[in-house]
Amino acid sequence: MKRASIKDIAKMAGVSVATVSYVLNKKEGSRIGEATRVKILEIAEAINYIPNKIAKSLKTSKSKLIGLIVADISNDFYSGIARHIEDEAMKLGYTLLIGSCDENPDKFRKLTELFSEQQVDGMIIAPVIDSDEAVQKMISDQYPLVTLDRYLTHVDVAGIMINNFEVSGQVCAFLAGKKFDEIIYVGYDTRLPHLLDRQTGFEKYMAETEIVTRKVMVGLHNIAAEIHAGLRENLVTDGRRTAVYFSSNKLAVAGRSYFIKENIRVPEDVSVIAFDETEAYTLFPTEIDFVKQPLKEMAGASVKLLDDQINGNPSGNERTVFTAELIHKKSVR
Amino acid sequence: MKRASIKDIAKMAGVSVATVSYVLNKKEGSRIGEATRVKILEIAEAINYIPNKIAKSLKTSKSKLIGLIVADISNDFYSGIARHIEDEAMKLGYTLLIGSCDENPDKFRKLTELFSEQQVDGMIIAPVIDSDEAVQKMISDQYPLVTLDRYLTHVDVAGIMINNFEVSGQVCAFLAGKKFDEIIYVGYDTRLPHLLDRQTGFEKYMAETEIVTRKVMVGLHNIAAEIHAGLRENLVTDGRRTAVYFSSNKLAVAGRSYFIKENIRVPEDVSVIAFDETEAYTLFPTEIDFVKQPLKEMAGASVKLLDDQINGNPSGNERTVFTAELIHKKSVR
DNA sequence: CTGAAAGCGCTTACAG
DNA sequence: CTGAAAGCGCTTACAG
Numbered sequence: 001m002k003r004a005s006i007k008d009i010a011k012m013a014g015v016s017v018a019t020v021s022y023v024l025n026k027k028e029g030s031r032i033g034e035a036t037r038v039k040i041l042e043i044a045e046a047i048n049y050i051p052n053k054i055a056k057s058l059k060t061s062k063s064k065l066i067g068l069i070v071a072d073i074s075n076d077f078y079s080g081i082a083r084h085i086e087d088e089a090m091k092l093g094y095t096l097l098i099g100s101c102d103e104n105p106d107k108f109r110k111l112t113e114l115f116s117e118q119q120v121d122g123m124i125i126a127p128v129i130d131s132d133e134a135v136q137k138m139i140s141d142q143y144p145l146v147t148l149d150r151y152l153t154h155v156d157v158a159g160i161m162i163n164n165f166e167v168s169g170q171v172c173a174f175l176a177g178k179k180f181d182e183i184i185y186v187g188y189d190t191r192l193p194h195l196l197d198r199q200t201g202f203e204k205y206m207a208e209t210e211i212v213t214r215k216v217m218v219g220l221h222n223i224a225a226e227i228h229a230g231l232r233e234n235l236v237t238d239g240r241r242t243a244v245y246f247s248s249n250k251l252a253v254a255g256r257s258y259f260i261k262e263n264i265r266v267p268e269d270v271s272v273i274a275f276d277e278t279e280a281y282t283l284f285p286t287e288i289d290f291v292k293q294p295l296k297e298m299a300g301a302s303v304k305l306l307d308d309q310i311n312g313n314p315s316g317n318e319r320t321v322f323t324a325e326l327i328h329k330k331s332v333r
Numbered sequence: 334m335k336r337a338s339i340k341d342i343a344k345m346a347g348v349s350v351a352t353v354s355y356v357l358n359k360k361e362g363s364r365i366g367e368a369t370r371v372k373i374l375e376i377a378e379a380i381n382y383i384p385n386k387i388a389k390s391l392k393t394s395k396s397k398l399i400g401l402i403v404a405d406i407s408n409d410f411y412s413g414i415a416r417h418i419e420d421e422a423m424k425l426g427y428t429l430l431i432g433s434c435d436e437n438p439d440k441f442r443k444l445t446e447l448f449s450e451q452q453v454d455g456m457i458i459a460p461v462i463d464s465d466e467a468v469q470k471m472i473s474d475q476y477p478l479v480t481l482d483r484y485l486t487h488v489d490v491a492g493i494m495i496n497n498f499e500v501s502g503q504v505c506a507f508l509a510g511k512k513f514d515e516i517i518y519v520g521y522d523t524r525l526p527h528l529l530d531r532q533t534g535f536e537k538y539m540a541e542t543e544i545v546t547r548k549v550m551v552g553l554h555n556i557a558a559e560i561h562a563g564l565r566e567n568l569v570t571d572g573r574r575t576a577v578y579f580s581s582n583k584l585a586v587a588g589r590s591y592f593i594k595e596n597i598r599v600p601e602d603v604s605v606i607a608f609d610e611t612e613a614y615t616l617f618p619t620e621i622d623f624v625k626q627p628l629k630e631m632a633g634a635s636v637k638l639l640d641d642q643i644n645g646n647p648s649g650n651e652r653t654v655f656t657a658e659l660i661h662k663k664s665v666r
Numbered sequence: 667c668t669g670a671a672a673g674c675g676c677t678t679a680c681a682g
Numbered sequence: 683c684t685g686a687a688a689g690c691g692c693t694t695a696c697a698g
Binding site: 338339340350351354355358384385386387388389390391392393 | 674675676677678
């Protein structure tokens with residue numbers, strides 16, 4: 001299954017490979033005579049010519065490949081944004097390589113190496129705990145790089161993120177306005193900055209109020225069991241007005257399964273608000289209030305930012321902060 | 334950010350590029366002197382040399398890339414099997430390109446072209462309706478190809494699948510043994526052969542029994558509304574013993590949301606069994622009985638089959654049929 | 667308007 | 683044990 005090359009077309013058309021290359025690549029108003037142009041195009045069509053992108057990449061030093069490394073592709077947040085990034089990348093002529101490192105820094109590093117060998121023109125990454133070194137290395141190599149969703153505090157790199165701290169405060173303000181007696185924050189026990197922002201947003205706001213707060217903190221893995229235990233310990237449904245703020249979609253789903261198991265009604269017994277979306281929300285008996293990130297816009301901005309870097313446009317290393325939005329449904333009353 | 338090449342290493346070590354190439358590629362017992370070997374390795378390490386896979390691919394005509402085209406990556410079945418395929422592919426030194434065509438034949442064809450240009454060594458595909466032509470074209474080009482999950486009736490190509498017809502019969506036998514008065518089959522109104530197999534498996538078995546059967550058939554898209562309407566029309570909870578057989582995970586999830594909304598209890602009011610898994614099942618108040626496919630084994634077999642084809646080993650065009658298994662939980666009584 | 671030629675970064679048969 | 687050289691399939695400045 002040796003495939004036809006530009007050389008074969010050149011031979012068949014009785015012209016040089018250069019001419020074929022020009023015809024196949026250049027726009028209409030080119031230098032090549034109409035007759036040869038048509039002839040070459042017809043032959044290419046007839047033999048079902050497929051250009052060898054690898055050869056082109058080698059010559060041009062542009063693979064038109066970009067790598068995306070997410071923390072966990074099984075999370076609807078990441079798979080959703082990956083889809084949008086793929087669309088945006090395609091528009092700019094890039095093919096997307098997707099890798100999930102499953103919160104594992106070693107796997108993260110391996111993916112950066114794999115993508116480097118594959119000669120991607122740049123990468124969009126959601127760095128995980130202890131991936132700083134691998135990221136720093138890419139920066140030293142002047143690799144086009146954009147962080148997405150997550151960011152690094154000690155590494156200077158362009159990024160796309162949301163206003164985690166502020167929107168967490170807005171969630172609190174909304175709940176405070178509903179006169180709750182107790183509010184439980186369900187979050188991750190982690191050093192990830194963007195998650196700490198959500199947490200401190202909660203803490204700072206709540207410190208100004210009289211509302212009793214509790215926290216259920218879990219690891220990044222195997223969250224269901226920990227949340228069930230934490231809620232069992234901290235959530236009392238004796239008539240007092242309580243709200244639970246789940247700071248991620250996975251936490252919300254795990255929490256919801258606890259409510260279902262324990263026959264705790266939402267919002268009759270407890271009010272609930274979540275961060276991010278997931279299709280699993282459709283299985284909640286009550287539509288849930290949640291914080292919505294502008295995925296499409298963030299995806300578009302990250303690809304744009306990366307493309308600028310690839311093309312040598314100075315984009316700076318600032319982080320672009322998008323605004324998340326509270327979507328009100330029926331889980332808070 | 335011009336990256337170091339084999340040539341740079343050669344210059345630094347005072348040897349030829351050929352020697353560097355040998356050292357970097359060949360196993361221990363090679364022809365190169367130990368001193369030069371160590372020197373080259375040290376230099377490569379020091380300058381953080383990353384091989385250019387693109388150049389290697391061009392020279393060897395092997396990209397070590399394989400493409401996977403699934404029908405819908407947002408389905409846990411496909412994302413789960415994609416993960417396993419990625420693992421297996423990695424073991425054999427391949428990088429996986431994943432594409433989702435979202436049941437759209439045009440997108441399917443575009444993905445095959447994109448992957449071809451990217452010079453993948455072969456593809457694993459879950460063909461969609463009306464993708465036959467695109468598949469036939471690849472076969473004419475003698476492209477290494479393996480179908481997975483789905484199969485084509487009129488195209489001769491190697492494939493991995495499960496015993497859809499038989500296992501559907503087993504589901505029926507199980508339900509029949511529980512003495513149900515009525516069984517409702519929830520399926521897709523489609524020409525996809527593997528789904529028709531599930532359906533005929535149900536019909537053939539049931540035709541031999543006295544049990545009343547009903548069918549709720551929906552399109553591939555926007556299934557929730559159609560299922561809700563279909564169940565409202567066909568499902569009566571007046572004490573008679575009824576079971577619902579959802580022939581996919583998505584159908585089961587959509588059906589479950591109907592039960593939740595209508596306060597229909599499982600298995601008190603209705604028994605339920607599903608095909609395939611999804612994380613969303615954890616939100617069901619009752620653990621659901623389901624048909625489990627051996628994903629890991631299927632993934633391994635498909636990669637193996639493709640690798641054989643790539644290496645020119647005659648693997649034949651038979652379809653390998655794996656056996657799915659009924660997992661009993663608490664949703665049938 | 668068209669072609670000859672160099673070169674992208676590798677691998678590998680061949681020669682020594 | 684090591685090197686010179688050809689070549690994978692393209693692109694592109696240069697010459698005509």
